[in-house]
Amino acid sequence: MKVMVIDDSETGRIKITQIVKNRGHEVIEAENGxxxxxxxxxxxxxxxxxxxxxxxxxxxxxxVEEVRKRDWDKKDLVFIMCTTETSAGHKMKAKELGVRGWLHKPFKNSQIDQLLDFMTKEFTGE
Ligand SMILES: [Mg+2]
Structure with a gap:
């Protein structure tokens, strides 16, 4: 898979990027939206x-809102939020925007692994 890791914290990005790369996926990093x-x-x-x-x-x-509101082929891009944020309002908004999952920081490496397994299955249909 081609995976984007978007986080303003460099340590946060490195942590996720390493796990994703270790699983053989390609990573593109970005430091803000x-x-x-x-x-x-x-x-x-x-x-x-x-x-x-x-x-x-x-x-x-x-x-996510910007991606969804444009008339283009990237409208349905899959987003998983990975955040310290716990507010119900944010979660509700994420749901409305079709965000597929929510990972709380600090996360366990195994949670990223599980997420990648799940998404790989979904994309390959295996
Ligand atoms: Mg941040």
Whole structure:
């Protein structure tokens, strides 16, 4: 899979990126929602975005909103939010935007593994 890791914390990105790369997937990193949106616009074949919420420039939920509201083939891009955020309002908004999952930080490496397994199965139909 081609996986985007979007987080303003470098340590946060490195942690997720290492797990994803160790599983043989390609990783594209972005340090905020605006940079991610630019990359998504110019990149084809992204399968999954693992995305922080609280970031400068553009937060994660605004990024999902921007992706959904455009008339393009990336409308249904799969997002999993990975955040310290616990607010019910944010979760509700994420649900409305069709966010597929929610990982609480700090997460266990095995949770990322499970997520990748699940998504790989979904994409390959195995
Ligand atoms: Mg953050």
């Amino acid at each position: 605006q940079i991610a949106l630019d990359i998504i616009t110019n990149t084809s074949g992204i399968d999954l975005c693992i995305c922080d919420i609280n970031m400068p420039e553009m937060d994660g939920l605004t990024l």
